[in-house]
Amino acid sequence: MSFRDALASGEFVVTSEVGPPKGTDITEMMQAAEALRSRVHALNVTDNQAAVMRMSTIAACIHLKQAGIEPVLQVTGRDRNRIGIQSDLLGAASFGITTVLALTGDHVVVGDHKEAKPVFDLDSVQILEAVAALNSGTDLAGNELHGTPELLVGAVVTPDANPIKPQLAKFDKKVRAGAQYFQTQAVYDAQNFLGFMEHARERGAKVLAGIVVLRSARMARFMNKNIPGIAVPPRLINELENSDNPEQTGVTIAARFIEETRDHCDGVHIMAVGADHLVPLVLDAAGIGEVAQ
Amino acid sequence: MIVMRLKPIAEIREMVSRHRHVMLVGCNTCAAVSLAGGETEVETLLETLRLASSQFGPLTKFSGAMLQRQCEPEFVEKLDLESCDAVLSLGCGAGVAFLAANEGVPVYPALDTLFIGAAKGMASWQAECSACGKCVLGYTAGICPTTRCAKGIMNGPCGGVKDGRCELGDRDCAWVQIYDRLEAQGRGDQFGDLNVHKDNSINSSCCEWDMGPKAGESR
Numbered sequence: 001m002s003f004r005d006a007l008a009s010g011e012f013v014v015t016s017e018v019g020p021p022k023g024t025d026i027t028e029m030m031q032a033a034e035a036l037r038s039r040v041h042a043l044n045v046t047d048n049q050a051a052v053m054r055m056s057t058i059a060a061c062i063h064l065k066q067a068g069i070e071p072v073l074q075v076t077g078r079d080r081n082r083i084g085i086q087s088d089l090l091g092a093a094s095f096g097i098t099t100v101l102a103l104t105g106d107h108v109v110v111g112d113h114k115e116a117k118p119v120f121d122l123d124s125v126q127i128l129e130a131v132a133a134l135n136s137g138t139d140l141a142g143n144e145l146h147g148t149p150e151l152l153v154g155a156v157v158t159p160d161a162n163p164i165k166p167q168l169a170k171f172d173k174k175v176r177a178g179a180q181y182f183q184t185q186a187v188y189d190a191q192n193f194l195g196f197m198e199h200a201r202e203r204g205a206k207v208l209a210g211i212v213v214l215r216s217a218r219m220a221r222f223m224n225k226n227i228p229g230i231a232v233p234p235r236l237i238n239e240l241e242n243s244d245n246p247e248q249t250g251v252t253i254a255a256r257f258i259e260e261t262r263d264h265c266d267g268v269h270i271m272a273v274g275a276d277h278l279v280p281l282v283l284d285a286a287g288i289g290e291v292a293q
Numbered sequence: 294m295i296v297m298r299l300k301p302i303a304e305i306r307e308m309v310s311r312h313r314h315v316m317l318v319g320c321n322t323c324a325a326v327s328l329a330g331g332e333t334e335v336e337t338l339l340e341t342l343r344l345a346s347s348q349f350g351p352l353t354k355f356s357g358a359m360l361q362r363q364c365e366p367e368f369v370e371k372l373d374l375e376s377c378d379a380v381l382s383l384g385c386g387a388g389v390a391f392l393a394a395n396e397g398v399p400v401y402p403a404l405d406t407l408f409i410g411a412a413k414g415m416a417s418w419q420a421e422c423s424a425c426g427k428c429v430l431g432y433t434a435g436i437c438p439t440t441r442c443a444k445g446i447m448n449g450p451c452g453g454v455k456d457g458r459c460e461l462g463d464r465d466c467a468w469v470q471i472y473d474r475l476e477a478q479g480r481g482d483q484f485g486d487l488n489v490h491k492d493n494s495i496n497s498s499c500c501e502w503d504m505g506p507k508a509g510e511s512r
Contacts (some may be wrong), residue, residue, distance in 0.1 A: 077446075081493075104451045107443050109461060124445035140490075158452050166472035169484050170449030176485075185452060228455035280438060 001142055001293045002101050003042035004152050006267075007181055013208055013267025014291060015072065015183070016279050017044035020060035020191070022053065029060065032248055033069050038290045039283050042070040042099060043267070044183075051111025058088060061097045071143045072154075073097050076105025081121035086130055086139050091136075093149035099152045101183065102127035124155055128177035154181040157207075158229035159196035160189065168199060175203045183269040185229040186212035188253070190260040197264045208267040211257065213278045214250035216239040251278055255285030260285060262286075295385045296418045297330060297404040299338070305381065306345055308401045312379035314354040315342075317403070318392065318421050320363045320384035329404050330383030335378065338403060357507075369395050380412030399453055403410055408440070426495030434474035436462040438501065439491075441467035449490045 005036050006013045016039075019024055033043055044063060047057045061071035073092050075085060089100065095259050104124045108116045122130060131153040155174040159165035174182070182200070185192045187209055200207050212230075214220050217240040220232040243249035258268055270279050281287075309315045317335050321497035323376030324330025335357045346353045356377065361368045363384035374380065380400040382389040391448060393400035408420035423440045429447075430437060439445045442451075443461045457469045475481050 045466075078444075104444060104446055107461060111445075118444060120444045121445055121493065123444070123448050124451070125448035125488060156452060160449075160454050161452075163454075163469060166450050166469055166484070167454075169472065172485060173448055173488070180460065202401060228453050228460050268377070 001041065003072065006041045006291075007152075007206060009268075012024055012262060012288065013181075014040045014283065014288060015042050015044060015208060015267065015269045016040050017046060017072075017269070017271055018060070018064075019049055020055035020057060022055070023056070026055075026063050030063065030067065030108040031066065033064055033273075034278055036279055037069055038293075039280055039288075039291050040167070041267075041291055042072045044072040044074055044101060047074040047076045047103070047105065048111070049106070051078065051106045051108045051113070051116075053111070053113055058092050058095075058248060061092065062095050065097060067093060067196045070099065071097055072099045072101050074101045074103060075127055076103045077122040077124070077127055078105030078108065080131075081119055082126075082130060085122060085127060086134060089131065089134055090230065093151060093258075098149065098151050100131060100151050102131065102153055102155050102179070116219055124152055125173050125177045128155060128174060128179055132178040135225050146156070151180065152180055154183060155179040156185065157200075158185040158198075159187055159193055160185065160231040161229045169198075171200070171205075172203060172207050175205050177197065179205070181208065183208045184210040186210045186223075186227075186271065188214075188230075188232045188257065190257055192231075193257075193261055194264055197261070203262075206266040208269040209258070209261055209265050211254050211256045211270045211282065212273055213270070213275060213282055214240060214246075215275060215278075215286075216250075218248045247278070251281045251285055254282045258282070258286040258288070294326050294409070295387075295419075296327045296407045296410045296420070297324055297385055298327075298407060299334070300403055300405055302341055302345060305401070305403055306342065307340075309353065309379055309381055310351070312353055312378045312399075314375075315379045315381050316359045316374055316377040317355060317383060317502075318363065318382045319357070319359045320382070320388050321361045323358055323377075324384050324388070325403065326412075327418060330503055335359065338381075360388075364391050367396070372396070374398065376420070382429075398444075425491070427489070427492050429489050431481065432489070433471045434480075435476060436467055436471045436474065437503075438467050440469065441470075445491075446488070447491065449484070463500055 016036050045057050045060045061073050064071040102124045104250050108118045130140050131151050134149050137145050184256040188200050205248045217237050220237045222231050223230045240246045240249050300453050320330045337358050341354050342355050359364045364387045369502035379398050380394050381403050386406040389402045401511040410418035410420045413419040420440050425439050443459055450466050456464040475484050
C-alpha cells in the first residue's frame with residue numbers, strides 16, 4: 001500500500017530513511033533500502049543531510065523508485081532558490097516521485113563545504129506554499145504550468161523544542177500552508193508527545209512520531225547536549241546505564257514509546273542513524289508486522 | 294553605522310608591495326567610529342607597514358591622510374595624493390570604490406566591510422541590518438531576520454534552536470526573540486501572519502543603485 005493510501009486510510013504508517021552516497025556507488029544505499037522494503041510504506045531520501053554534499057536526492061529517489069520502493073523526496077531551501085526548487089519538484093513528479101518533505105535545511109557551516117553560499121530563498125513554510133502553487137497548476141510567480149503535479153507534501157516539527165511556543169506557532173503556519181503530514185524530530189517522552197498531539201489534532205494534522213533508537217547512555221547524553229530539540233528523559237538514560245545490553249534496551253525503549261503513542265498519532269518515522277539493523281527489531285518489538293505490498 | 298575590520302597585514306602588504314609610494318586614507322565617519330579607519334588606525338597601520346616594509350623590502354614609502362567621508366565628492370575632491378602611485382583606503386567598500394572611480398591610481402582596501410550595526414558596548418557592534426532593500430522590521434518587532442537569523446528565514450525558528458540559542462552557537466535565536474518581543478508588546482497574534490517572500494529583485498536592480506552610465510541622474 002502506498003504511503004499516500006496508508007495515510008488516507010488511517011493505517012499506521014511506517015517510514016524510515018536512507019542517505020544518498022558521497023559518490024556514484026549506490027550499493028550500500030540500495031542494500032539499506034532493500035533491508036527495509038517489507039517493513040515501510042516509504043523511505044525518506046535526505047537532501048545533502050547535515051549540509052554534507054552527496055548525490056542528488058532526486059537521482060537517489062529514482063533509483064529507489066526503479067527498485068519498486070516508494071521514496072519521500074526531502075527538499076531543503078539551503079542549496080536552491082525558488083527557481084531550482086520548483087524545477088526540481090516538477091522533474092521529480094515527472095518520474096512519479098510525488099511524496100515530498102519540506103525542510104529549511106541545516107546551515108552550510110555545519111557541513112563539509114563551509115564556504116558555500118547558504119541560499120534559503122525559501123524556508124520550509126514557503127516550500128510548502130511552492131508545492132501548493134504547483135499542485136494548483138501555477139508556479140510561485142503565477143505562471144500556468146503545462147501538466148500539473150499531484151504532490152503530497154509534509155513538513156517537520158520538534159515537539160520537544162525549547163522554547164516550544166514559537167515552534168508551535170510555526171507548526172500552525174505549516175498546517176495552514178498545506179502540510180498534509182508531519183514527521184517529528186526524535187521524541188522520547190511519551191507524555192510530552194501526547195500533549196503535542198492534542199495541539200496537532202486540534203488542527204487536523206497527521207503526525208508520524210520520530211524515532212531514533214538509543215544505543216547507549218552515552219549516545220543519549222550526547223544527543224541531549226548537542227542535538228537541538230532532543231530531550232531524552234533522565235529515567236531513560238538510567239535505564240540504559242543499568243542495562244547489560246544497552247542496544248536491546250534502546251530497542252525496548254523505542255518499541256515502548258510506539259506502543260504508548262500509536263493510538264494517538266498516525267505512524268512512525270524511524271531514523272536509523274547508522275544502525276539500520278535496529279529498525280526491523282524495533283518494529284518487531286512494537287508488534288508492527290510487514291506492510292501490505 | 295557600517296562596521297569594518299582591518300585585513301591581515303600580510304594580505305595588505307601583498308596588495309601594495311609593488312608600489313613605490315602608498316597613501317593611506319582614513320575615513321572619519323563610520324570607519325573611525327568602528328575603530329577601524331580613524332586617525333589612530335591610520336597612524337598605527339602606517340607604522341606597521343613602514344616596519345614591515347623596512348624588514349621585508351622592497352622599500353615602499355607610506356604617507357597618511359584623512360577624509361571626512363570617502364563616499365562623497367565634496368570630501369574626496371580635497372584629497373591630495375602628492376606623488377603616490379597607489380591608495381590604501383581605510384574606508385568601507387563604498388569608500389574604496391568611490392576613491393577608485395575618482396583617482397587615477399590603483400586603490401586597495403585595508404579593511405573588510407562586515408555589516409550595518411549598532412554599538413553594543415566598548416569596541417563591540419551588533420549586526421542589525423543587511424541593506425536588503427525591503428525592510429520588515431515593522432512586522433518583526435525591530436529584529437531583522439535577514440541579518441540576525443543565520444539562515445535569514447522568514448517564518449519562525451528552524452529546528453536548530455536549542456534553549457533559545459542558534460545552533461551555530463554564536464547568537465540567540467532571532468525568531469525566538471521576535472516571538473518574545475511581539476508577545477511582550479501585545480502583538481503576538483501578528484506572528485502567525487508574518488510571511489515575507491524575499492524580493493531579491495531589489496538587490497539586482499533598483500534606481501537608487503545608479504549602476505548605469507547615467508549614474509547619479511535617476512533621483
